[in-house]
Amino acid sequence: MSSAGGGPRGSVRPERHVQTGRGGNGGSSSTRTKSAPPKRPSSSSAKSSVDSDNAADAIRVRVAVRLRPKNNEDFIEDGDFTSCVELQPEAKKLRLKKNNWSSELYKFDEVFTEGASQRRIYEAVAKPVVESVLEGYNGTVMAYGQTGTGKTYTMGRLGKDDPSERGIMVRALEDILASISSLTDFVAISYLQLYLESLQDLLAPDKINIPIVEDPKSGDVSLPGAAVVELRDIDHFNELLQFGEANRYAANTKLNTESSRSHAILVVHVQRSVKVKDENEGASVVSSTDDLLAASNHVPIVLKSKLLIVDLAGSERIDKSGSVEGPMLEEAKFINLSLTSLGKCINALAENSPYIPTRDSKLTRLLRDSFGGTARTSLIITIGPSARYYSETSSTILFGQRAMKIVNTVKLKEEVDYESLYKKLECQVDSLTSELERIQKIRQDEKAKIERKLRKQEESLAETKRTFTTKCENFEKENDCMTMEIKKLMEELNDERDQNKILSGRIVEMEMSLSQNKQQQLENSTYKKALSDSTQMYEDRIKALLEQVEKEQARCAYLELEMHGARQVVANNENSSKMQENSKVNELQKELRKLKEESRNEIQHLEAKNSELLSEKDLIYEELKSMQEKVMQEAKHRRSLEDEILKLKKALSENSAVQLERGTSMLRTTSGVGGGAIYLPRTGKSRDTIPNQKDTISKIFEEVGLSNILALLKSEDLDVQIHAVKVVANLAAEDINQERIVEEGGLDALLSLLETSENTTIHRVTAGALANLAMNGSNQGLIMNKGGARLLANVANKNDDPQTLRMVAGAIANLCGNEKLHVKLKEDGGIKALVGMVRSGHADVIAQIARGIANFAKCESRAISQGHRKGRSLLMDEGALKWMVTSPTTFSASTRRHIELAFCHLSQNEENTRDIITSGGIKELVRISQESTRDDIRILAKKALNSNPAFLREIQ
Numbered sequence: 001m002s003s004a005g006g007g008p009r010g011s012v013r014p015e016r017h018v019q020t021g022r023g024g025n026g027g028s029s030s031t032r033t034k035s036a037p038p039k040r041p042s043s044s045s046a047k048s049s050v051d052s053d054n055a056a057d058a059i060r061v062r063v064a065v066r067l068r069p070k071n072n073e074d075f076i077e078d079g080d081f082t083s084c085v086e087l088q089p090e091a092k093k094l095r096l097k098k099n100n101w102s103s104e105l106y107k108f109d110e111v112f113t114e115g116a117s118q119r120r121i122y123e124a125v126a127k128p129v130v131e132s133v134l135e136g137y138n139g140t141v142m143a144y145g146q147t148g149t150g151k152t153y154t155m156g157r158l159g160k161d162d163p164s165e166r167g168i169m170v171r172a173l174e175d176i177l178a179s180i181s182s183l184t185d186f187v188a189i190s191y192l193q194l195y196l197e198s199l200q201d202l203l204a205p206d207k208i209n210i211p212i213v214e215d216p217k218s219g220d221v222s223l224p225g226a227a228v229v230e231l232r233d234i235d236h237f238n239e240l241l242q243f244g245e246a247n248r249y250a251a252n253t254k255l256n257t258e259s260s261r262s263h264a265i266l267v268v269h270v271q272r273s274v275k276v277k278d279e280n281e282g283a284s285v286v287s288s289t290d291d292l293l294a295a296s297n298h299v300p301i302v303l304k305s306k307l308l309i310v311d312l313a314g315s316e317r318i319d320k321s322g323s324v325e326g327p328m329l330e331e332a333k334f335i336n337l338s339l340t341s342l343g344k345c346i347n348a349l350a351e352n353s354p355y356i357p358t359r360d361s362k363l364t365r366l367l368r369d370s371f372g373g374t375a376r377t378s379l380i381i382t383i384g385p386s387a388r389y390y391s392e393t394s395s396t397i398l399f400g401q402r403a404m405k406i407v408n409t410v411k412l413k414e415e416v417d418y419e420s421l422y423k424k425l426e427c428q429v430d431s432l433t434s435e436l437e438r439i440q441k442i443r444q445d446e447k448a449k450i451e452r453k454l455r456k457q458e459e460s461l462a463e464t465k466r467t468f469t470t471k472c473e474n475f476e477k478e479n480d481c482m483t484m485e486i487k488k489l490m491e492e493l494n495d496e497r498d499q500n501k502i503l504s505g506r507i508v509e510m511e512m513s514l515s516q517n518k519q520q521q522l523e524n525s526t527y528k529k530a531l532s533d534s535t536q537m538y539e540d541r542i543k544a545l546l547e548q549v550e551k552e553q554a555r556c557a558y559l560e561l562e563m564h565g566a567r568q569v570v571a572n573n574e575n576s577s578k579m580q581e582n583s584k585v586n587e588l589q590k591e592l593r594k595l596k597e598e599s600r601n602e603i604q605h606l607e608a609k610n611s612e613l614l615s616e617k618d619l620i621y622e623e624l625k626s627m628q629e630k631v632m633q634e635a636k637h638r639r640s641l642e643d644e645i646l647k648l649k650k651a652l653s654e655n656s657a658v659q660l661e662r663g664t665s666m667l668r669t670t671s672g673v674g675g676g677a678i679y680l681p682r683t684g685k686s687r688d689t690i691p692n693q694k695d696t697i698s699k700i701f702e703e704v705g706l707s708n709i710l711a712l713l714k715s716e717d718l719d720v721q722i723h724a725v726k727v728v729a730n731l732a733a734e735d736i737n738q739e740r741i742v743e744e745g746g747l748d749a750l751l752s753l754l755e756t757s758e759n760t761t762i763h764r765v766t767a768g769a770l771a772n773l774a775m776n777g778s779n780q781g782l783i784m785n786k787g788g789a790r791l792l793a794n795v796a797n798k799n800d801d802p803q804t805l806r807m808v809a810g811a812i813a814n815l816c817g818n819e820k821l822h823v824k825l826k827e828d829g830g831i832k833a834l835v836g837m838v839r840s841g842h843a844d845v846i847a848q849i850a851r852g853i854a855n856f857a858k859c860e861s862r863a864i865s866q867g868h869r870k871g872r873s874l875l876m877d878e879g880a881l882k883w884m885v886t887s888p889t890t891f892s893a894s895t896r897r898h899i900e901l902a903f904c905h906l907s908q909n910e911e912n913t914r915d916i917i918t919s920g921g922i923k924e925l926v927r928i929s930q931e932s933t934r935d936d937i938r939i940l941a942k943k944a945l946n947s948n949p950a951f952l953r954e955i956q
């Protein structure tokens, strides 16, 4: 259960106001007052005619009387005795019988017999008040009477078992809840008990002493400490009422009292939103806000009203109830305080007393608005039929009679709902502000446009004016000229006139002389004739002049007319310039339209082109993609092919390298040349792979057959030839194969290939094969006999490829290891070719050359020492010595050792002494004897130096 401050939300402010009747409270109240609801009977002065109503908003407290049916006690105590009251409901009168001979008649607003239904009671007593509350007025419904006469039955009955028994509280709330809008309106209740001058909250039972607060300005009474519960529906109200009843019962049990000793007060807060037309429409002073209000026509108004439903404590006198001792007396006094105060106030009000003791008790403070205040009030007094309670019944009736005299001044409490009004106005202000801004902008734009136009017009006007003034000036000038001319003509005319006068004078003179001289008449007549002739002539002339003057005047008039015309033209020009402008604008607009059309066409054209290009692009992209795929596939294919080729190449090159090395190692064993290592470069492949490759080769050899392989050497196809030579070269590395290759004609085939082929690869590989075959001593002879040395020398002289030269040098070097072949080798150009290959400068070639020379010199030296040979070395003529002496020390260690070894062997032969000395070899020999890294070579050098006296001499 929520609890809130007193009263419905919002605050009361506004207020124009009229107050009539008795201003019992509130003083200069600021509440807006409206005319009272339809039924407003009575006035304070109408004591007898209770139904009359004459003050616009004065309304009398209405009082009904209800008689309770006889109960069991009545039957037992009274027996068959008639009751002390006699009702005349149709006349709304009640007769109270004191005894059989004395009675009094009282008139009430309603008189209900014991059979009256709860519904009729509600409709007659409470409904008008409820309706009034819904219209925004405060209202009170109160029950007064002796305990047990049916106050609670009338007010608070829930009617759970029998709906027809529902009391005023339930029915009032049913009506209220049915009439309000749950969206905009608000109904809430507080439910309290007043006992011993203490206000307890029946909806929040822990609140036991709730203060009553009065607004000093408005006189409004509120209970800020009490729980205010907003109602959802009638079931919710029934629950709350039951809950309150239970609390009332519990509180009373705790205090050891009865509910009949306390007052129960139900406060119903009603707040309704209504839209009313503003009454001040058309008022003299209208602010802008009021204008807006008028525009919206309606002001949001909140109606706030309060309905009090009061079930009073029993009105019986304490002494009659018999409990007058101890604390009960205190209680009785207090109960009496509130009730007695109420009676006193009602008396004072009924008698129009100037002082109303409202403040004497809490009950009277709470009910301040109900009696003599602004509320519409209905009082129901309940009585029992029994004569035993005559005095109680009588006092109850008198209470009701006094209350009927009280007139309240009902007031409507409205407040402007400033919150929603503010929101609405803010909304309007916003929309108007933006509208204003829009209009201002449009106006500014238009103004600028007009100003621009005006400026243009002004310019054209100035131009026209300028041309006009020049025209005017011209006209004026012309006019001046004309006037001058006229003046001149006039002068001429005057001259003529003067002359005329003179002539006339002469004529007179002459006539006189004529008359005087009659004799000369004849002469005179001729003279006269001449005169008249000349007169005639002058007159003619004058006439002509006058005509001319007339003409000039006419011309003048014409010019004026023309001038006028020109002015008109100027005026017209102004008009036409405007028209021209308009037509120009039209033209420009047309042109603009045309341009737009053209650009639109162009855009369309471009868009079409663009889409075409896009589709073309897509096509090309597709093609590109497929091409890329193809390329990728081909690249893959190529890579796999390359891999294969690489594998094959590696296998081949390793095999040949292995064979070559094997060849040299064999050479070492067969020829026994030098103890030092003979260096042959080879690819940096691990030895582990060699057996595999050897296996492959021998497999090919076994499967294909040597004869078939050798046959391929003669193939027309160069590739086949190359491959065949490679296979043969590899096979030739194995000494088992060497003899067979030679036996099956391999050597012949290789030699003829070396002779006939122009291909460098063939040359290289064939030379390699021969080098391998030349490892074998018996093959060396065959190679020499078949002209191999010559062929190798040829290749060496023709080629510069270091690998080819390396192979050739290797082959010749092997042949150098056979002393029997030295002479032939020299004759066939082998030695010369070997030394000649020094030009290559390639370390591998140089190494083979050094090895060959070392082989040659060693074998030669051995043959000389064994006596097989004599004489100078065969190497001397070929420039080998010079190369050896001057050979750069940058050669590799093994190459240098070979050279040193060869030089030392040559130095042993005394036949070579002269050559060595002339070539400057002594110095080298000395150096070798001291610096050579090999002991045997150093010893050999020293031996040569020491054994040869010529050398010794040279050294000294």
Ligand code: ADP
Pocket: 067, 068, 069, 071, 114, 145, 146, 147, 148, 149, 150, 151, 152, 153, 154, 260, 314
């Ligand atoms: P009080 O308000 O004075 O305390 P109650 O409402 O408690 O009186 O009524 C006393 C008894 O009389 C209750 O049992 C009640 O049911 C009964 N009673 C009172 N008025 C009527 C009535 N009009 N019709 C039937 N029973 C009634």
Ligand code: MN
Pocket: 148, 151, 152, 153, 259, 260
């Ligand atoms: Mn009661």
